[in-house]
Amino acid sequence: MGRNVNLSLVCHDEIWLLLPWYANQSLLDQERELVEEHLKVCVACRGGLTVQQNLLENMRDSTMIELCEYVQFANLVEKIRYTADAEERLRRPVRDIVQVKTGSV
């Protein structure tokens, strides 16, 4: 029995880092079980989990934040795509000019 408690305490740091993902339910089954086992013996992690769950609920209330992030990401993707297109457009004429030059020499 005492051994199990020690094991759970050893990975406290790891479990602590997993708490946000445990709270939003994006952990693998194996990881989730580890967290649940640790929560039984660790008051600190139980407290940490409560904080994470409160944070999540606050975030759910303000869906605007998520929307803004999504829009920013979409803009970034658009920018990258535009830059790539521009480079492609710039590269072609240069290659043509070089070919014309070397052809005439």
Ligand SMILES: [Zn+2]
């Ligand atoms: Zn802990």
